[in-house]
Amino acid sequence: MKMTVWLKHAFNHLQHGSLETLCEVTSQRLHVGEAAPEEHRIAPRYFTQVGYSLLGSLAAILASGQGIPALAQMPTLSEKILGMERSLETEFETYFEQNLADVTQTPEDIANTLSRIGQETGTTPAVLWAIPRGDHLHLVLITPDGEPIVRDLYDVPNAVLLKTIRTFQKNISHANNHTYLRSAQQLHQWLLAPFEAEFLETAGVDMLLVCLGDGIRGLSMSALHDGNQFLIEKYSLTQIPAFNLIKTDYDSLQQGQVLAMGSSEFEHQTPLPAVPMELANVLWELRSARTTQAPWEGRSLLNQGFTLDNVNTLLANRGFDIVHLATHAAFKPGQPNNSYVQLWDTKLSLDQLRGLKWQDSPELLVLSACETAIGDPEAELGFAGVALQSGAKSAVASLWDVSDVGTMALMSEFYQGLTAMPTKAEALQQAQLKMLRGDVHLAANRLKLSRGEVSLPMDLDGHENLSHPFYWAGFTMISSPW
Numbered sequence: 001m002k003m004t005v006w007l008k009h010a011f012n013h014l015q016h017g018s019l020e021t022l023c024e025v026t027s028q029r030l031h032v033g034e035a036a037p038e039e040h041r042i043a044p045r046y047f048t049q050v051g052y053s054l055l056g057s058l059a060a061i062l063a064s065g066q067g068i069p070a071l072a073q074m075p076t077l078s079e080k081i082l083g084m085e086r087s088l089e090t091e092f093e094t095y096f097e098q099n100l101a102d103v104t105q106t107p108e109d110i111a112n113t114l115s116r117i118g119q120e121t122g123t124t125p126a127v128l129w130a131i132p133r134g135d136h137l138h139l140v141l142i143t144p145d146g147e148p149i150v151r152d153l154y155d156v157p158n159a160v161l162l163k164t165i166r167t168f169q170k171n172i173s174h175a176n177n178h179t180y181l182r183s184a185q186q187l188h189q190w191l192l193a194p195f196e197a198e199f200l201e202t203a204g205v206d207m208l209l210v211c212l213g214d215g216i217r218g219l220s221m222s223a224l225h226d227g228n229q230f231l232i233e234k235y236s237l238t239q240i241p242a243f244n245l246i247k248t249d250y251d252s253l254q255q256g257q258v259l260a261m262g263s264s265e266f267e268h269q270t271p272l273p274a275v276p277m278e279l280a281n282v283l284w285e286l287r288s289a290r291t292t293q294a295p296w297e298g299r300s301l302l303n304q305g306f307t308l309d310n311v312n313t314l315l316a317n318r319g320f321d322i323v324h325l326a327t328h329a330a331f332k333p334g335q336p337n338n339s340y341v342q343l344w345d346t347k348l349s350l351d352q353l354r355g356l357k358w359q360d361s362p363e364l365l366v367l368s369a370c371e372t373a374i375g376d377p378e379a380e381l382g383f384a385g386v387a388l389q390s391g392a393k394s395a396v397a398s399l400w401d402v403s404d405v406g407t408m409a410l411m412s413e414f415y416q417g418l419t420a421m422p423t424k425a426e427a428l429q430q431a432q433l434k435m436l437r438g439d440v441h442l443a444a445n446r447l448k449l450s451r452g453e454v455s456l457p458m459d460l461d462g463h464e465n466l467s468h469p470f471y472w473a474g475f476t477m478i479s480s481p482w
Contacts, residue, residue: 088241088242092245096336097351105244114126121482122422127209130210130216137152149199165219169374184223188231207481210239211243214377218372235429236425237429239384246480247480254293262278262368265303272326275302278407280300283300311356327369328371329397335378353389368407370401371398374399394480405456405466435472
């Protein structure tokens with residue numbers, strides 16, 4: 001009788017998609033959990049899909065004739081992942097109050113897409129979902145042509161995870177703080193270590209598309225640390241709202257149109273004195289790119305010219321592949337209309353972004369001086385969904401307010417690599433690595449870039465240590481890495 005009650009309890013978890021809880025129940029029943037002798041111990045968090053299948057078969061046999069729901073009613077792993085993707089889609093559609101996409105790609109379809117684009121780009125991409133679920137952290141990994149791998153960490157409840165992330169973000173977002181490594185290594189242990197040696201390294205993965213769940217979308221993945229190196233040293237990275245919400249076509253950015261706009265002067269906000277030089281560098285890097293096609297063409301709007309009317313006039317008359325905004329922007333708590341991009345004459349709210357007179361959706365939108373209310377779920381939805389809302393295929397934005405000089409350095413290197421690298425994510429990765437490794441640095445009020453030295457205006461600080469993660473880890477590729 002006790003066995004029947006236990007099985008019914010276990011099957012209740014099983015029927016509602018909680019295989020991991022069933023594993024815990026089973027491990028407790030069979031004495032293979034923490035209370036067991038060391039030599040017989042099997043930690044529930046490391047049950048694999050094979051283990052789940054065996055448990056399911058065992059439960060089916062034991063349940064025979066007991067009136068317990070049939071296994072046929074259980075959702076499959078593929079259906080669970082589709083359900084997770086639909087849940088993510090619903091979050092963004094509710095926040096933006098519009099239909100964004102239909103979730104149709106199964107895990108098998110996702111694996112095939114990764115394989116196809118990997119062949120087109122010469123990379124090996126994988127998708128990692130990290131979804132906090134109250135009492136545990138739910139992780140899913142899909143590699144090219146591979147089966148989904150699931151890990152559920154019951155020793156990482158929300159309270160523990162969010163506290164560690166807050167400590168990490170607080171420490172890393174200040175240039176003079178060097179106490180971030182402990183939390184950076186702990187987060188790496190939770191998010192990457194369950195997959196890295198057995199799956200990521202074995203498959204040769206060099207690009208990670210990371211889907212972060214509610215409350216952790218403001219995490220700077222590039223600065224996680226394995227004890228020897230930062231994550232950005234191993235993978236190019238992009239944060240995705242959901243795999244079914246990104247565009248998966250591929251075209252290399254060899255030639256096109258760029259619109260570079262911004263403000264260095266503001267009535268009620270701090271000035272950004274490096275913006276004129278940043279915009280000039282963006283145009284120079286693209287126009288001087290070595291390409292077999294026609295050179296890049298560009299337009300620029302600065303300060304008084306950076307008005308809503310002028311922006312709409314340019315967008316309506318020409319399709320731009322890249323739109324670069326060097327101005328204050330903020331992702332704030334509450335509804336999308338609380339978040340904004342500062343133009344010369346007005347604040348363009350996040351919900352107005354899609355309403356700009358885009359002739360064509362841009363390939364890339366860059367917000368080089370934005371700030372996010374990290375830890376606020378709605379602000380982080382705005383950050384993670386900025387490409388969705390603008391219609392851009394990809395976006396680059398900063399999680400915190402980076403210094404003028406650091407921003408100009410990273411953006412110069414990013415645009416230099418954009419036409420040379422096969423993917424946007426790799427271009428951002430290489431720019432970040434050049435800063436981390438000291439290839440791009442400041443000396444005697446001069447900025448040393450890959451293409452040579454640049455003299456800085458007198459009102460800019462020329463003594464910053466650009467290798468600190470504060471200067472490069474806040475910049476995040478959003479949506480498609482391709």
